[in-house]
Amino acid sequence: MDSQDLGTDIERILVTEEQIASRLRELAADIDADYAGKDILVVGVLKGAVMVMADLARALHSHVTMDWMAVSSYGSGTQSSGVVRILKDLDADLTDRHVLIVEDIIDSGLTLSWLIANLNSRGPASVEVCTLLRKPEAAKVDIDVKYVGFDVPNEFVVGYGLDYSEKYRNVPFVATLAPHVYS
Template sequence: MDSSDLPGDLAKMLVSEEQIRARLAEMARQIEADYEGKDLLLVGVLKGAVMVMADLARELKRHIDMDWMAVSSYGTSTQSSGVVRILKDLDTEIAGRNVLIVEDIIDSGLTLSWLLENFASRGPASVEVCALLRKPDAAKVHIDVKYAGFEIPNDFVVGYGLDYAEKYRNLRGVGVLAPHVYE
Protein backbone atom coordinates (compact mmCIF):
# COMPACT_ATOMS: atom_id res chain seq x y z
CA MET A 1 0.00 0.00 0.00
CA ASP A 2 1.25 3.44 -0.91
CA SER A 3 0.39 6.81 0.68
CA SER A 4 -1.74 7.62 -2.36
CA ASP A 5 -4.03 4.74 -1.30
CA LEU A 6 -4.81 6.61 1.95
CA PRO A 7 -6.18 10.03 0.99
CA GLY A 8 -6.48 12.19 4.09
CA ASP A 9 -5.17 9.58 6.57
CA LEU A 10 -1.59 10.84 6.63
CA ALA A 11 -0.43 14.31 7.59
CA LYS A 12 2.88 13.69 5.77
CA MET A 13 5.34 11.00 4.78
CA LEU A 14 8.56 10.91 6.79
CA VAL A 15 10.57 8.07 5.29
CA SER A 16 10.11 6.47 1.87
CA GLU A 17 10.41 2.78 1.05
CA GLU A 18 13.57 3.55 -0.94
CA GLN A 19 15.17 5.37 2.01
CA ILE A 20 14.32 2.46 4.31
CA ARG A 21 15.82 -0.14 1.98
CA ALA A 22 19.00 1.89 1.50
CA ARG A 23 19.44 2.39 5.26
CA LEU A 24 18.76 -1.29 6.03
CA ALA A 25 21.47 -2.22 3.49
CA GLU A 26 23.95 0.07 5.27
CA MET A 27 23.01 -1.37 8.65
CA ALA A 28 23.36 -4.93 7.29
CA ARG A 29 26.93 -4.25 6.14
CA GLN A 30 27.83 -2.99 9.63
CA ILE A 31 26.15 -5.99 11.31
CA GLU A 32 28.06 -8.37 9.02
CA ALA A 33 31.37 -6.71 9.96
CA ASP A 34 30.58 -6.63 13.67
CA TYR A 35 29.50 -10.29 13.85
CA GLU A 36 32.04 -11.77 11.45
CA GLY A 37 32.93 -15.27 12.65
CA LYS A 38 30.20 -15.24 15.33
CA ASP A 39 26.79 -16.83 15.47
CA LEU A 40 23.91 -14.39 15.34
CA LEU A 41 20.33 -14.71 16.47
CA LEU A 42 17.94 -12.02 15.26
CA VAL A 43 14.96 -11.55 17.56
CA GLY A 44 12.11 -9.61 16.03
CA VAL A 45 9.60 -7.91 18.28
CA LEU A 46 6.12 -8.66 16.97
CA LYS A 47 4.12 -7.34 15.31
CA GLY A 48 5.73 -4.07 14.34
CA ALA A 49 9.19 -5.39 13.46
CA VAL A 50 7.97 -7.91 10.88
CA MET A 51 8.82 -5.73 7.86
CA VAL A 52 12.14 -4.52 9.29
CA MET A 53 13.19 -8.02 10.32
CA ALA A 54 12.27 -9.58 6.97
CA ASP A 55 14.05 -6.96 4.90
CA LEU A 56 17.10 -6.81 7.18
CA ALA A 57 17.44 -10.61 7.24
CA ARG A 58 17.23 -10.79 3.44
CA GLU A 59 19.87 -8.08 3.15
CA LEU A 60 22.39 -9.93 5.36
CA LYS A 61 24.94 -11.93 3.38
CA ARG A 62 25.57 -14.55 6.05
CA HIS A 63 23.80 -17.25 8.00
CA ILE A 64 21.57 -16.15 10.84
CA ASP A 65 19.00 -17.70 13.14
CA MET A 66 15.69 -15.94 13.68
CA ASP A 67 13.10 -15.96 16.43
CA TRP A 68 10.20 -13.77 17.48
CA MET A 69 8.89 -12.35 20.71
CA ALA A 70 5.60 -10.56 21.17
CA VAL A 71 5.26 -8.00 23.93
CA SER A 72 2.71 -5.26 24.35
CA SER A 73 2.49 -1.97 26.20
CA TYR A 74 0.14 -0.14 23.82
CA GLY A 75 -3.12 -2.01 23.26
CA THR A 76 -5.15 0.30 21.00
CA SER A 77 -3.68 3.48 22.47
CA THR A 78 -1.27 5.87 20.75
CA GLN A 79 0.97 5.99 23.83
CA SER A 80 2.78 3.25 25.72
CA SER A 81 1.31 2.35 29.12
CA GLY A 82 4.73 1.24 30.37
CA VAL A 83 3.24 -2.05 31.59
CA VAL A 84 4.75 -4.85 29.52
CA ARG A 85 2.98 -8.11 28.83
CA ILE A 86 4.62 -11.09 27.11
CA LEU A 87 2.22 -12.32 24.45
CA LYS A 88 4.68 -14.80 22.88
CA ASP A 89 8.04 -15.82 24.33
CA LEU A 90 11.07 -16.99 22.41
CA ASP A 91 11.22 -20.55 21.09
CA THR A 92 15.04 -20.41 21.10
CA GLU A 93 17.33 -20.67 24.11
CA ILE A 94 19.53 -17.56 24.12
CA ALA A 95 22.08 -18.56 26.78
CA GLY A 96 25.56 -18.08 25.31
CA ARG A 97 24.18 -16.64 22.05
CA ASN A 98 24.81 -13.30 20.33
CA VAL A 99 21.37 -11.73 20.18
CA LEU A 100 20.32 -8.78 18.05
CA ILE A 101 16.90 -7.42 18.97
CA VAL A 102 15.22 -5.99 15.88
CA GLU A 103 12.68 -3.24 16.56
CA ASP A 104 10.51 -1.09 14.37
CA ILE A 105 10.59 1.96 16.64
CA ILE A 106 11.91 3.16 19.97
CA ASP A 107 9.90 5.94 21.50
CA SER A 108 9.66 5.98 25.33
CA GLY A 109 12.14 3.09 25.55
CA LEU A 110 10.20 1.54 28.44
CA THR A 111 9.24 -1.67 26.66
CA LEU A 112 12.71 -2.18 25.20
CA SER A 113 14.35 -1.45 28.56
CA TRP A 114 12.21 -4.17 30.12
CA LEU A 115 13.04 -6.56 27.26
CA LEU A 116 16.79 -5.93 27.61
CA GLU A 117 16.63 -6.73 31.33
CA ASN A 118 14.59 -9.85 30.61
CA PHE A 119 17.09 -11.06 28.01
CA ALA A 120 20.12 -10.26 30.22
CA SER A 121 18.70 -12.60 32.87
CA ARG A 122 18.79 -15.45 30.31
CA GLY A 123 22.60 -15.41 29.99
CA PRO A 124 23.30 -14.44 26.36
CA ALA A 125 26.87 -13.84 25.17
CA SER A 126 25.72 -10.41 23.99
CA VAL A 127 22.55 -8.43 23.36
CA GLU A 128 22.40 -5.45 21.02
CA VAL A 129 19.57 -3.43 19.53
CA CYS A 130 18.75 -2.63 15.91
CA ALA A 131 15.86 -0.20 15.37
CA LEU A 132 14.58 1.31 12.17
CA LEU A 133 13.18 4.41 13.88
CA ARG A 134 13.99 6.33 17.02
CA LYS A 135 12.14 9.24 18.66
CA PRO A 136 14.75 10.99 20.82
CA ASP A 137 12.23 13.55 22.14
CA ALA A 138 9.96 10.79 23.47
CA ALA A 139 12.64 8.89 25.42
CA LYS A 140 11.86 8.25 29.08
CA VAL A 141 14.87 5.95 29.60
CA HIS A 142 18.22 5.76 27.84
CA ILE A 143 18.63 2.80 25.49
CA ASP A 144 21.92 1.99 23.81
CA VAL A 145 21.03 1.32 20.18
CA LYS A 146 23.93 -0.10 18.22
CA TYR A 147 22.16 0.11 14.85
CA ALA A 148 19.68 2.95 14.35
CA GLY A 149 18.00 3.75 11.06
CA PHE A 150 16.35 7.16 11.34
CA GLU A 151 15.65 9.68 14.08
CA ILE A 152 12.14 11.06 13.72
CA PRO A 153 10.02 13.68 15.50
CA ASN A 154 7.70 12.77 18.35
CA ASP A 155 4.66 12.29 16.10
CA PHE A 156 2.38 9.27 15.89
CA VAL A 157 3.69 7.33 12.91
CA VAL A 158 2.39 4.38 10.93
CA GLY A 159 3.61 2.20 8.11
CA TYR A 160 6.31 -0.36 7.44
CA GLY A 161 4.99 -2.52 10.27
CA LEU A 162 3.83 0.28 12.55
CA ASP A 163 0.10 0.41 13.16
CA TYR A 164 -2.81 2.22 14.64
CA ALA A 165 -5.48 -0.24 15.83
CA GLU A 166 -3.91 -2.93 13.58
CA LYS A 167 -4.23 -0.80 10.44
CA TYR A 168 -1.53 0.83 8.25
CA ARG A 169 1.15 -1.86 8.82
CA ASN A 170 1.35 -2.54 5.08
CA LEU A 171 2.09 1.08 4.11
CA ARG A 172 5.41 0.89 2.24
CA GLY A 173 6.99 3.91 3.93
CA VAL A 174 6.53 5.65 7.28
CA GLY A 175 4.13 8.55 7.66
CA VAL A 176 2.60 10.72 10.33
CA LEU A 177 -0.98 9.67 11.01
CA ALA A 178 -3.42 12.58 10.70
CA PRO A 179 -4.88 13.42 14.14
CA HIS A 180 -8.49 13.18 12.93
CA VAL A 181 -7.96 9.43 12.44
CA TYR A 182 -7.30 8.68 16.13
CA GLU A 183 -8.96 11.57 18.01
Protein backbone atom coordinates in the same frame (compact mmCIF):
# COMPACT_ATOMS: atom_id res chain seq x y z
CA MET B 1 -0.48 0.19 -0.96
CA ASP B 2 0.64 3.71 -1.81
CA SER B 3 -0.18 7.22 -0.64
CA GLN B 4 -3.15 7.53 -3.03
CA ASP B 5 -4.75 4.46 -1.38
CA LEU B 6 -4.71 6.24 1.97
CA GLY B 7 -6.76 9.30 1.09
CA THR B 8 -6.49 11.89 3.86
CA ASP B 9 -5.30 9.43 6.54
CA ILE B 10 -1.65 10.41 6.12
CA GLU B 11 -0.43 13.87 7.07
CA ARG B 12 3.11 13.61 5.68
CA ILE B 13 5.70 11.03 4.69
CA LEU B 14 8.75 11.04 6.97
CA VAL B 15 10.81 8.20 5.48
CA THR B 16 10.31 6.91 1.95
CA GLU B 17 10.39 3.31 0.82
CA GLU B 18 13.69 3.97 -0.98
CA GLN B 19 15.28 5.57 2.10
CA ILE B 20 14.26 2.58 4.22
CA ALA B 21 15.73 0.07 1.76
CA SER B 22 18.99 2.00 1.48
CA ARG B 23 19.39 2.42 5.24
CA LEU B 24 18.64 -1.25 5.94
CA ARG B 25 21.40 -2.24 3.50
CA GLU B 26 23.81 0.05 5.39
CA LEU B 27 22.76 -1.38 8.77
CA ALA B 28 23.13 -4.93 7.42
CA ALA B 29 26.68 -4.15 6.27
CA ASP B 30 27.53 -2.84 9.76
CA ILE B 31 25.98 -5.91 11.39
CA ASP B 32 27.83 -8.26 9.04
CA ALA B 33 31.13 -6.56 9.92
CA ASP B 34 30.47 -6.48 13.67
CA TYR B 35 29.39 -10.13 13.85
CA ALA B 36 31.91 -11.60 11.39
CA GLY B 37 32.58 -15.21 12.33
CA LYS B 38 29.81 -15.27 14.96
CA ASP B 39 26.41 -16.90 14.90
CA ILE B 40 23.65 -14.35 15.41
CA LEU B 41 20.18 -14.98 16.82
CA VAL B 42 18.03 -12.22 15.41
CA VAL B 43 14.97 -11.61 17.59
CA GLY B 44 12.13 -9.73 15.96
CA VAL B 45 9.65 -7.97 18.19
CA LEU B 46 6.15 -8.67 16.89
CA LYS B 47 4.13 -7.36 15.24
CA GLY B 48 5.75 -4.11 14.21
CA ALA B 49 9.21 -5.45 13.38
CA VAL B 50 8.03 -7.95 10.76
CA MET B 51 8.87 -5.70 7.80
CA VAL B 52 12.17 -4.52 9.28
CA MET B 53 13.21 -8.06 10.24
CA ALA B 54 12.39 -9.52 6.82
CA ASP B 55 14.18 -6.83 4.83
CA LEU B 56 17.15 -6.62 7.20
CA ALA B 57 17.62 -10.41 7.17
CA ARG B 58 17.54 -10.43 3.35
CA ALA B 59 20.19 -7.69 3.27
CA LEU B 60 22.56 -9.59 5.58
CA HIS B 61 25.35 -11.67 4.05
CA SER B 62 25.78 -13.73 7.23
CA HIS B 63 23.76 -16.75 8.22
CA VAL B 64 21.35 -15.89 11.02
CA THR B 65 18.88 -17.77 13.14
CA MET B 66 15.57 -15.98 13.61
CA ASP B 67 13.08 -16.08 16.44
CA TRP B 68 10.17 -13.90 17.45
CA MET B 69 8.95 -12.40 20.66
CA ALA B 70 5.74 -10.48 21.20
CA VAL B 71 5.56 -7.95 24.00
CA SER B 72 3.01 -5.22 24.43
CA SER B 73 2.80 -1.91 26.21
CA TYR B 74 0.34 -0.08 23.97
CA GLY B 75 -3.13 -1.57 23.69
CA SER B 76 -5.04 0.36 21.04
CA GLY B 77 -3.93 3.89 21.98
CA THR B 78 -1.17 6.11 20.70
CA GLN B 79 0.88 6.36 23.92
CA SER B 80 2.98 3.64 25.57
CA SER B 81 1.48 2.44 28.84
CA GLY B 82 4.87 1.38 30.25
CA VAL B 83 3.39 -1.90 31.50
CA VAL B 84 4.98 -4.78 29.59
CA ARG B 85 3.27 -8.07 28.90
CA ILE B 86 4.84 -11.06 27.13
CA LEU B 87 2.39 -12.26 24.51
CA LYS B 88 4.78 -14.75 22.84
CA ASP B 89 8.10 -15.84 24.28
CA LEU B 90 11.16 -17.06 22.37
CA ASP B 91 11.53 -20.67 21.33
CA ALA B 92 15.35 -20.47 21.31
CA ASP B 93 17.71 -20.90 24.25
CA LEU B 94 19.83 -17.74 24.57
CA THR B 95 22.69 -19.24 26.56
CA ASP B 96 26.01 -18.04 25.09
CA ARG B 97 24.26 -16.72 21.96
CA HIS B 98 24.81 -13.35 20.30
CA VAL B 99 21.33 -11.80 20.29
CA LEU B 100 20.29 -8.93 18.06
CA ILE B 101 16.89 -7.48 18.94
CA VAL B 102 15.16 -6.00 15.90
CA GLU B 103 12.59 -3.29 16.61
CA ASP B 104 10.36 -1.14 14.45
CA ILE B 105 10.49 1.91 16.72
CA ILE B 106 11.86 3.02 20.06
CA ASP B 107 9.52 5.47 21.70
CA SER B 108 9.80 5.93 25.48
CA GLY B 109 12.30 3.06 25.68
CA LEU B 110 10.45 1.51 28.62
CA THR B 111 9.43 -1.67 26.78
CA LEU B 112 12.84 -2.13 25.20
CA SER B 113 14.64 -1.52 28.51
CA TRP B 114 12.52 -4.24 30.10
CA LEU B 115 13.13 -6.58 27.13
CA ILE B 116 16.91 -6.11 27.21
CA ALA B 117 17.00 -6.88 30.95
CA ASN B 118 14.79 -9.93 30.43
CA LEU B 119 16.95 -11.33 27.62
CA ASN B 120 20.20 -10.56 29.49
CA SER B 121 18.91 -12.62 32.41
CA ARG B 122 18.89 -15.67 30.11
CA GLY B 123 22.69 -15.89 29.78
CA PRO B 124 23.44 -14.66 26.26
CA ALA B 125 26.98 -13.86 25.06
CA SER B 126 25.70 -10.41 24.03
CA VAL B 127 22.50 -8.46 23.42
CA GLU B 128 22.38 -5.56 20.97
CA VAL B 129 19.53 -3.61 19.40
CA CYS B 130 18.72 -2.62 15.83
CA THR B 131 15.76 -0.33 15.28
CA LEU B 132 14.41 1.25 12.15
CA LEU B 133 13.11 4.32 14.00
CA ARG B 134 13.88 6.13 17.23
CA LYS B 135 12.11 9.09 18.85
CA PRO B 136 14.84 10.80 20.91
CA GLU B 137 12.43 13.41 22.31
CA ALA B 138 10.13 10.68 23.71
CA ALA B 139 12.85 8.79 25.61
CA LYS B 140 12.13 8.17 29.28
CA VAL B 141 15.09 5.84 29.83
CA ASP B 142 18.59 5.84 28.36
CA ILE B 143 19.20 2.80 26.15
CA ASP B 144 22.34 2.03 24.20
CA VAL B 145 21.06 1.25 20.71
CA LYS B 146 23.87 0.09 18.44
CA TYR B 147 22.02 0.24 15.12
CA VAL B 148 19.54 3.05 14.37
CA GLY B 149 17.91 3.62 11.02
CA PHE B 150 16.34 7.05 11.48
CA ASP B 151 15.53 9.48 14.25
CA VAL B 152 12.00 10.80 13.87
CA PRO B 153 10.00 13.52 15.65
CA ASN B 154 7.84 12.67 18.65
CA GLU B 155 4.68 12.24 16.60
CA PHE B 156 2.46 9.24 16.00
CA VAL B 157 3.78 7.39 12.95
CA VAL B 158 2.49 4.49 10.89
CA GLY B 159 3.66 2.35 8.00
CA TYR B 160 6.33 -0.25 7.38
CA GLY B 161 5.04 -2.44 10.20
CA LEU B 162 3.83 0.35 12.47
CA ASP B 163 0.09 0.44 13.02
CA TYR B 164 -2.83 2.27 14.45
CA SER B 165 -5.48 -0.20 15.61
CA GLU B 166 -3.86 -2.88 13.39
CA LYS B 167 -4.17 -0.77 10.22
CA TYR B 168 -1.42 0.79 8.07
CA ARG B 169 1.23 -1.91 8.72
CA ASN B 170 1.46 -2.68 4.99
CA VAL B 171 2.18 0.91 3.97
CA PRO B 172 5.71 0.76 2.44
CA PHE B 173 6.89 4.07 3.94
CA VAL B 174 6.74 5.76 7.35
CA ALA B 175 4.36 8.67 7.76
CA THR B 176 2.55 10.70 10.36
CA LEU B 177 -1.09 9.80 10.78
CA ALA B 178 -3.58 12.62 10.37
CA PRO B 179 -5.14 13.53 13.73
CA HIS B 180 -8.70 13.05 12.44
CA VAL B 181 -7.99 9.30 12.22
CA TYR B 182 -7.30 8.82 15.92
CA SER B 183 -9.06 11.76 17.62
